[in-house]
Amino acid sequence: MSELFGGATTVKGVGGWLSADKGLMTEDVILVYSNTDDLSDVAVSRVKNFADYLKEELSQEAVSIEINNFYI
Numbered sequence: 001m002s003e004l005f006g007g008a009t010t011v012k013g014v015g016g017w018l019s020a021d022k023g024l025m026t027e028d029v030i031l032v033y034s035n036t037d038d039l040s041d042v043a044v045s046r047v048k049n050f051a052d053y054l055k056e057e058l059s060q061e062a063v064s065i066e067i068n069n070f071y072i
Contacts, residue, residue: 001034004046008034019061039067048072 001008015029036043047065055063065072 001032001047001050004043004050005034005036005038008032017062044072 009032011031011033013029013031014026016024016026019025044067047067051063051065054060
């Protein structure tokens with residue numbers, strides 16, 4: 001995110017979700033925040049592509065992206 005928008009902040013936490021196979025699951029998570037005025041289709045696409053990459057590399061069922069209080 002720093003390379004995309006010039007900076008980022010990370011916060012450690014614990015996330016939880018309902019797995020179809022295993023029920024309630026929890027795990028350590030790292031939230032990444034980055035601020036920008038660039039909400040162009042190109043910038044948003046780069047963030048989506050990075051999230052897809054992380055999802056595959058980290059074997060996650062889902063990765064969340066929030067832009068201006070909307071999840072995409």
